[in-house]
Structures are given as C-alpha cells and as structure tokens.
Amino acid sequence: MALPLGFTPLEVRTYLILTLCWVSIVVVNLLEQPYARSLIHCETPVSTEEGSAFSGSKYCGNRLYVIDMGTHVSGKGQSLENVGRILITLFVSGFADYGRKRAALLGQFLITLSTALFAVAMFLPQGLAIPTYILAQGLQGMSGIGILDQIVTGDVALILNDGVGVYSRKGIVSAFLMVILVPIIVYVQYAEITDFTWVWTGIVSLNTFAMVLVFFFFPETLHKKSEKEEEDLKKKPTSIAGVALDEMKTFRTIVKTHPYVGYRLAEDFLVKLADCSAIGMPFMMAQFQFSQFHALVFQFIPQLVGGVLLGGLVASLCRAHGTRKVWQNCFFFHRSTSIMNAFLMPVTIFGIPYPLLGGLMHLPLSGFPALLQAVEIRLVGQETNAKYQAMAQLMGFISGAITSWLYSAIFFGEATSYARIVAPYAVSAMFMATSILPFWLTTGPMQLAECDKLDQEALAEMKKKEEEKAQADKEAETAEGTNEASSPLKPEAEPETEPLLEKSEEVNVAPKTEEEKKED
Secondary structure, X not given: OOOHHHOOHHHHXXXXXXXXXXXXXXXXXXXXXXXXXXXXXXXXXXXXXXXXXXXOEOOEOOXXXXXXXHHXXXXXXXXXXXXXXXXXXXXXXXXXXXXXXXXXXXXHHHHHHHHHHHHHXXXXXXXXXXXXXXXXXXXXXXXOHHHXXXXXXXXXXXXXXXXXXXXXXXXXXXXXXXXXXXXXXXXXXXXXXXXXXXXXXXXXXXXXXXXXXXXXXXXXXXXXXXXXXXXXXXXXXXXXHHHHHHHHHHHHHHHHHOOOHHHHHHHHHHHHHOOOHHHHHHHHHHHHOOOHHHHHHHHHHHHHHHHHHHOOHHHHHHHHHOHHHHHHHHHHHHHHHHHHHHOOOOOEEOOEEHHHHHHHHOHHHOOXXXXXXXXXXXXXXXXXXXXXXHHHHHHHHHHHHHHHHHHHHHOOOOOOOHHHHHHHHHHHHHHHHHOXXXXXXXXXXXXHHHHHHHHHHHHHHHHHHHXXXXXXXXXXXXXXXXXXXXXXXXXXXXXXXXXXXXXXXXXXXXXXXXXXXXXX
C-alpha cells in the first residue's frame, strides 16, 4: 500500500520516530519556566479572592517572589542542560559511528528519564524538588537527539538517493507535529495551571511510546563498513573523554591555522554572552504585570510574523545599494540599538512597554543572518565548514551555560530602583559593546572585502545577462530582416511577352531566296 505524500517505509521507521522525540523536547522547553515557578514555596498564602493576581505556585502567594525564584531555578537548569549539550556534541557523532540505533536508544532513554524526574519533582519537598528539576534538565541536554536526527536524516537521504524529497517530507511532518503539540502547551500557559500532574503524565507516556518505537521498529541506517574501515574504527577512542579530546585537537588545529575562524568565534562568543533572553518573559511579568501567556505571545509572535514578512528586505537592499553598505549599516544599527535598548527596558512609551518596541525595531534585520551565512561560507571554505559549524554550536552551548546562570542570578523580580531593574541588561550591553572590537580589528575587514566580491560578481552577472539579452535581441532583428527579404510581400511583374514574340518571330522567319527576290 502506497504511503501518503510519497513517504517510504524507511522514513516512517527512522526520522519520523526521531522527530517525535525532539518535538517532545521542544514541548518540555516551553514548560520549563512555568513548571519551575510551580515548585516555589513561601510563607505568603495564596489569595483566593476574586481578581487576585495569579502567583504561579499553589504553595506561595507572593507573585514577584515566585517569578524571581522560578527564574533562578530555571536558569540553573538551563545552564546544566547546556553543559550536557557540550558533552554530547563532542561524543554523539563518534558514538553514532558504532550504530545509529544504539545512539537513538541511549538518547531517548535519557529523555524519558528526564521527563520522569520532572514528574517526580512535583511530589517532593522543595529541598529535593528543585535539585531533581535541575538534574532533569541536565539529562535532557545530554540526549543528543537533535544532532542524531540530522545524522539519520542524512543517512536516509543517501540510501533513497532523494535528498530534496526526504528533507521536504521531514519538514512537513515536523510542522504537523508542532501544530498539534504547541497549541496544547500554549493552552497550558493560558490556563495558568499549578498542578502539572496530567501534563507530565502525558509527556512521560509520549516519550515512553517513542522509546518503544525506537527499540522495536528503528532500523540501522549506518552503511556496512569494509574490513579496513572496521579496523580504522577500532583504533579510534571510544570513551567520552577520548572522543572529546580527539575532537578538541582538530578544533584547535583549525583555529590556529585558519585566518578567519578563530577571530569569528571570539566575536560570536561575545555576542552570545550578551543574550539575556532567559529572563525576557520573567522581566515582562515582573515589571509590566503581564501574565505568562501574554508574555509568551508578545515576545514570540511579532518575531515570527516579522521574520516572514521582512525576511527578504536585507537582500533587496543589497541589490539596490550594495552589500558592503548594507552590511555596515545593519551591523552598527544592531549593535547600537541593542546597547541603547538595554537602558530603556523599564520604560513605557504611549502605554507600550519598551521591550516590545525594542523587539520590533530589530525586525527589519530578519534577513541579515542569511547574508552572514552567505559571506561566511566563502570565508570559511567548504572543506572547513562542517567543523566550523560544530565549533560555533559548541560556543553557543558554552555561552548558554554561562548566560542562563548569570542573568537569572542578577535578575531580581522584586527590584524597585532603576539601577537594580536594568542591572542584567547593563551587563548584556557591556558584552555587546565589547563585540564591536573583534569586528573592527579582525573579522570586519575580511567580511567587507568578501561583500565587495559579491557585488562585483553580481555586477558581472548582470552585465553578462544584459549582453546575452542584447545579443538575443540582435539575433531576433537579424532573423526578422532575413524573413522580410525572403517573403513575397509584392507580386512579381509579369514578363513582357510581345517583344519576345516579335523577336521569336524574327528568329523563326527564313531568309528569302534569289527567285523570290526577282519576283518581288
């Protein structure tokens, strides 16, 4: 029986199962902060009066205290989760070389154990519930399902020899699962529940079901190795420490020898240290009295809509004004406004909280990351790009481990003074300002030189197209002229028959004889 949308049985048994696994991780990530707040205890009783503000915990009625402590707990959990991602990034690709199925089983087992610990935490006293919550987030980070999903999808694309079709169908399924599951989580945010028993029961059941699918139906997609490849594989380190050390040596060699990679990683690390999104929603809830649902909507919906509507603006500006000019303006606009926004976060303008205005201000830059990738692939080179992307991802995990803890520790939900309110954002502005130096001294000149090359290539391509068009027009005119010359537009004149006949008669008359002359 043919499967819908062109799916093959191999796809159903591989990356569709893994997609279910990582979508469950996304769902858990959306629940982490509300669930952390539900674990907070205090001496202030919860108000049962009509119209009283929702505190976020059934054990504490002090709303600002719950927001503050929940942010600290969630920040520590996210920090440990990023540490787990660091370890698994260095390990999972090497471990997967011994078999994709065993890597998938290990990853899904850690996710299932993580969700089980999340569920258990709600029944423990606060002294045990919070460490259990943090440990659960660390295990979730160590699953490596996201990376393994990419590896297995690549295997399937090679086996089926249909890369475009495989990735397109995977995108359809991912979107379908998100459409089903994310509204459920958004409803949980909207309903402002404090008892997550049924929520975690459903999530644990979903992950258990996924683990059963992996165990019984997931095939091995790793191609069969030759004897030489098997021998080479045995020589490689198999321990986590050995694999990580081997990978770090490769990274170090690239950083030392490549003229661009090291400087770019340093700049990117400073930019990521300025990312204080971990406190975005709690800040909106504490300073502007937003509910957790409204904070979620106002933080993410404008970014999604603006990204779709304005994603092509930067590319259009590059074609109109040149890539170098657009690059410089986008870069300095982003850096300067980010620094300025940090000190305006508690302000309200015409009744609109400034964090919303600051987010809208950056929407025209939605297409700049695509331009950055287009330039960087040329500077890094195709042969180095895979390792560079791995290093950039690793830097993101390291910075995430730092920022998740740092900004949640500086954040104080009950702050009243201006200096204390903007303190975490002031630290973010310091890192953002510092990130300008590597661009100005090292990476910027290389990136702008590559922008000039892009403009030159675009100009040459445009001239080539114009010449081809002019040549085609010329050939068309020549062909039209030839057709006109050969076409019988006017009737040909009829030959004069009379003179010919006279001539012909003259030619046909025989000369007179002597007798005829005498008779005449």
